[in-house]
Amino acid sequence: MNTPTRKGAGVRLVDIVKRYGQVVAVKKLSLDIAPGTLVTLLGPSGCGKTTLLRMVAGLETPSEGRIEIGGFDVTSLSARERNVSMVFQSYALFPHMSVEENVAYGLVSSGLNKTDAAARARRALETVGLAGYGLRLPSEMSGGQQQRVAVARALVLEPDVLLFDEPLSNLDARLRRSMREEIRALQQSLGLTAIYVTHDQSEALAVSDRIVVMRAAEIAQAGTPAELYDAPRDVFVATFMGEANHVCATLESVSGERGRVALGEARIDLPHRDLVPGPVDLVIRPEAIDLEAGEGAGLPGRVSKATFMGSHVEYHVDTALGDLFAVVPRTRPLFPAGSVVSVVLDAKGAILVRP
Amino acid sequence: MKRFDLTAVWWLAAALGFAVLPWHMAQEPLRLAEYFALVAADPDIASALAQAAFHGRPWFWPVAASLMAALPGIDARSPRAARARWLLAGGVAGLAAIVVQGWLVGVQGWRYPWLEEIFGVLDERQFGFGIGGTLAFAGCLLMASDGLALKGRFGGERFVSGAVAVLVASIAIFTVWPVLTLLSQIFTVPSDQTLLAATADRLFAPKIWTLACLTSRSNCGVAWNTLALALSTASLATLLGLAFALIVTRTGFRLKRPLRLLTVMPIITPPFVIGLGLILIFGRSGLVNQAASSWLGVELGRWIYGFNGVLLAQVFSFTPTAFLVLIGVVEGVSPTMEEATQTLRASEMRAFRTVTLPLMRPGLANAFLVVFIESIADFGNPVVLGGSFGVLSTEIFFAVVGAQADFGRSATLASILLVYALVAFFLQRRVVGRASYVSMSGKGDAGLPARLPPPVERAAFALALPWAALTVTVYALALAGGFVAVWGRDWTPTLSHFARAFSVDFGTGGIVWSGGAWNSFWTTIQLAGLAAPLTAGIGLLAAWVLARQRFAGRGALEFALMLSFCVPGTVIGVAYVLAYNVPPVEITGTAAILVACFVFRNMPVGVRSGLAAISQLDRSLDEASATLRASTGRTLARVVLPLLRPAIVTALVYSFVRAMTTVSAVIFLVSARHEMATVYIINRVINGDYGIAIAYSTVLIVLMMAAIGLIQLLVGRRRIGRRAAGGAHTLGARA
The missing domain is CATH 3.40.50.300 (P-loop containing nucleotide triphosphate hydrolases)
Incomplete structure (x- = not known):
């Protein structure tokens, strides 16, 4: 250049x-x-x-x-x-x-x-x-x-x-x-x-x-x-900048840069981004969600729709948190609609925002 | 940065008009040297400065003071805000000073007695504004508009603010003021009456409002006559127009193109040609009457003179107008709608009755009102065929010509006519505003228009075809009348009428235009040729301002423009006479009054065709040009105008043709020096000299066709070449 x-x-x-x-x-x-x-x-x-x-x-x-x-x-x-x-x-x-x-x-x-x-x-x-x-x-x-x-x-x-x-x-x-x-x-x-x-x-x-x-x-x-x-x-900004799942969560406690977030039954550790404990919104990028076969360690769910896009597969998964949208690389196993899966989150693709 | 810009030119123009040029209109033609009027012995041809300084006319000093106040504003290097302040203050003060001095000092000294009490009796008088006063006024106007633009109004565009200022000032001077002057005449008081009584007498005179014709054989009041005539004409013309429109758009009729040609005829024929044609057929020595008396021994009498004849003539004249409006309406009904009715199992008749016709209803109302407005404004047909049947437009005229010269009565009649026109105009605006659902189906009008139900089709043909044949006959006979010696008595073919009107001798001094019509002929061509480019220019400028600029009062400006179109010609004629007979604007009897009348009567057509064309041009073309550093003038010249060629042609053709054929307003304004063709013809008709009138009309029609061809050739050709090369037919930005 x-x-x-x-x-x-x-x-x-x-x-x-x-x-x-x-x-x-x-x-x-x-x-x-x-x-x-x-x-x-x-x-x-x-x-x-x-x-x-x-x-x-x-x-x-x-x-x-x-x-x-x-x-x-x-x-x-x-x-x-x-x-x-x-x-x-x-x-x-x-x-x-x-x-x-x-x-x-x-x-x-x-x-x-x-x-x-x-x-x-x-x-x-x-x-x-x-x-x-x-x-x-x-x-x-x-x-x-x-x-x-x-x-x-x-x-x-x-x-x-x-x-x-x-x-x-x-x-x-x-x-x-x-x-x-x-x-x-x-x-x-x-x-x-x-x-x-x-x-x-x-x-x-x-x-x-x-x-x-x-x-x-x-x-x-x-x-x-x-x-x-x-x-x-x-x-608003999160959904405007690319696809995003948006779920309600609770920030339970903060320590240093990190905070402990209750997401249904699960607890995850995320940067708190200056939010105070209480109800918060959690934005999860679809590429931060991975699916594993059967009832594994993650959030249990059922694939309601699978769309084959070539390089990747787009899933809609029914979970206790609601419908989650996931984009999974083609290199991962395929799950047809109706499959029972376990949803695994990559914390790097999950962002706390103001409710 | 430049030291001076255009504002300096405006200031210099104003200063020149004030200090050097003769302020008043000279009563005698001036020699060239006399235009330098800074020192003139005769105060009436001196400049304003000279009058103030040497001739004891101090009312010009405020103008001088205003010009001095504006002077600091012409320096382009001083801050914008300061410039704006000086220019605005000086310009507005200058305008006010000019208007006030022109208004207060009239032909007999002070205009108002209270001024006499303050300043004493004034022996001086002043004539109307001349070249100096006009120039000073224009200079102050443009300085003020520059000031507004520098203040940030009109998006900081001086061109726009100048254009708006010029438009507003000219509408105020040439439409609003005359009409207000006219209206004020209703309230003039004869010495033996009170204001209220006099006004009431005029407004409710039995000659206007009597309903005697319902109960006896006498005449009804002119107001009722006018209304009855206009309603009848509008109904019949709309019905016939619809029949024509349906035939042209919804049947397989072979002769569609000739039918469409019919719509052009009334535009290029002077308004009384139809009346003449009817006289030649149904008049006392007309074909039908002669045939009836010689073969059947029946005397048909004078039935053509009066309501019947005027109605017939108006229906002939205005059916093409209704036709033109209704073609658009019928074509605007989306075929998809009708296809939908077919899929919904509706019969053809049911589809026509429940879908097609209701969708056309606003369009029908529009056509009705357009014809109504034309009918009440029509002067030519009633004056030729009316006989003792008076309508408002003719009575306005007869009230002021001849010995009567009753301007109060004329003004009263004109106001009633104006009210009619305004009511119809407002109704029409509302109808057109709501008519938009005709085109609401939007995209995908790919379907085929449904065929008319057979009964409707038969009815349309039964109405339209005989009428079309009759129209052609009337036109043909009207024109044939110019080629026989005396219609009805002496059928010898002759060119003598043409010879009397247009003979040319070759004398010792070259060509001698000895025919009686030459004078009015040349005047007409000259004035129409002068008015056409002015009309088109101002009209298109107004259209561009209205379509492209947003500013406070834009709606009011558009409204005023369109309103001036609906004021009937006779009303404008009387109003002009009243307003411009006396200073400060004293132009009665000059060519200027005729040109002004043409320009401001016909400008709305330029505005309309301009608006239609500009709304098809992508606004971002203008904006692109602006962001590419083009001045507004350059944007107009290089981008907008080249893309508006068709609208320019329309505006030029229309204003030229209207100037040649109009009679209603002009008949008040002509003078011995400036006689117009139509007035010459009308006078021949009134004298019963039909041959020469028809011969002259024929010449006018041929001339107008030639002019239309010429204008199209001059303005239209280049565009066709370019566009054809591009192979593009849309005017969008992406072409």
Whole structure:
């Protein structure tokens, strides 16, 4: 990988509020984004993540609060006065202009002469692997190619901040995977600051330096992908970051970093994560559950559904704790539906969270 | 950073208008040198500054003070907040100062007696705003809007705030103010009456409200006449329109395309051509009457003059309108719905009665109300065929022409007509608002439309085909009338009518346009050609602002725009005459009043076609352009407009054609210098000179067809080439 050139600028959101009439779309939100990092805004639809992105772009004005880019207050500046560019969900390629005209559009707007703009547009197209496609119309390209044109059009302006609004949602699954890797590689090699909106957690995990999980107009939790996955603050974040079983438990006592947790009949030793003794929620990742044949040492259960997925098998198991979802590698023995099994927990995949 | 931006230009324009150019409209044409009016001996053609400084007219000083107040705001390097403050304060104060001085000092000194008491008698008078006043007003308006944008309103977009300011100001000046002026006329008091008595006398006059026709052979009041006529016309036209729409969309009829062509005819024919055609058939010397008297010895009399004739003419004129509305409605009924009825074992008849028809009901109501509005606003047909049967639109006219000149009565009638129009307009808005379930089935309309039940199909054909044949006959005869010497008496084929209207001589000084119609012909083309791009431009700008921008008062702006469309033409005509006869805006008798009338009467069509087209454009295209540093102007020019070509064509064609064919408002506004074709024709008709009227109408129709072709060629061609190359037919962002 190339050394980052650190072209991007930091972004600071201070106490941002956005109201549409009575509806509050963003509720007093603050966020710092370090230069050269890619931060993902992740959340269910309607949580305010796109509104937040559009406020950074200058397409919406916050009702309250301040937005800084590279240390300058840009709150009252319009989109075109800010040095940001955006890749739209629908790509928003101008259908009546050629690919090259599309990419050169921003450069010409910024006052560059047409020849230089065209040359730089061609170089940008090269960067995204579309050399030689410049004279086509957007309608003559595939979805993935259109996506790259949109990225090239945003990149060519060398923006302080590059914004992505669910850029891959119109692509098929396979293409989505390769495009997200390309976007990540480009962002890192150019050292760009990027904000990326998505509702797909695997996409977020794959591309981000940091992830901001949003819920109902607020930040639910922000952190690195590993932090969010391994130490979610609550059940919402845990279930949003990948599959998770969620059972009620009781924290009986704490000592040092660890705590003793009562889970039905069983007692397990887990990091207490600053929770006080009492009822807690326990999040169990499906890959932390293993099944053994017969009535072993673990929690007794019965397989209610087994789905063969190739590399792994997905089980639903009826237990005293309720229905548990388990993902077991193909290398383990197979259990058909109806099998009596013993459920074994790997404590590393079990996380205590606030009830 | 640049020292100056566009705001400086606005300030300079305002300063130029204030200090250098003649403030008032000159009564005589000015020589070029006289436009430099800083020092002018005659105060009436001097600049405002000169009038204030040298001619003792101190009411201009506040304007100067406002301009000075705005001056600090033009420096682009000072902080935004400070600029916003100066510009807003100076601009608004300037606007206020200009309006107040224009309003208070009229043609006879102070407008109000109490001013005379304070300042003493004023010998001075002032004329309407001229180039200087207009420029100063525009400059102040744009400075104020720049100030608002700098304050962060309108998303900080100066282009948007400027556009909104211009729209609001022009609607206020050219629609709201005239209509309010008109309404205030109801309350003018003759010297021997109290306000209440005079107003009541006017509003409840028996000539308006009598129901005498129900009990005796005399006439009913014009208000009832209008209502009865409009209800009858709307019912019949909706029924016929539905029959046509069903035939075109739901049967295997071969001649669908010619039927659709029928919808174009009323758009390009002047509104009284149908009336003329009917006279030529059913009038006293018409074909039918002549045949009846010579073969059967029966005198059919003058039945065509009056309610019957006007009704017939209006149904002919407006059935195509209803047809056009209903095609969309019938097509909007999802075939899936009808297929569902088939799978549910419903008979064709039952399906039609219980599903298809109820789904079309809001559309039918819409068509009914659209025709209703057209009928009450119609001037051409009643004036040609009405005889002693008066309706509001014609009575408004007859109240002010000739010796009567009773503006109070005219204003009263106009207000009643306005109320009719508003009620119908509100009903129509509600109906259209609720009509949305027609398209609610959403996706998957892949099914085949059900065939009509045979009885319905037979009924539709039985209604529509004879009517279509009759329509064609009326048009054909109306146009044939221009080629015979005297209809009904002397059937010699001749071109003499054309010669009288459009003869050309070649004299010593070159071509001499000796025909009687040339003057109005050239004026019409000139003014329609001037109005069309203005109308389309303002209309599309308004559409873009409404569709793409969110700001306080957006709903009110849209409402005002659409409302101005429903104000009947005669009402606007009277209102314009009343508002613009006197300063401060004194443009009666000029070409400007005609152009303003065209622009603001027809702009809503531009708005509508623009809104429809823009709503198909993905909003993110605009946003992408904005994030790519394009100014709003550049976004419009490079992205929005190229994708709006079809809407531009529609708006241009429509505004041009309407300007050429309209008669209702224009008949009040023409002057000897600026006569319009339609008014010329109407006057020939009123004099019974049908031949020349028809010849002229024929020429107009041909001219409009040529113009439509030309506009399409100019604006439409490039787009077709590009799009065809792309092979794309949708306008979405992903094309």
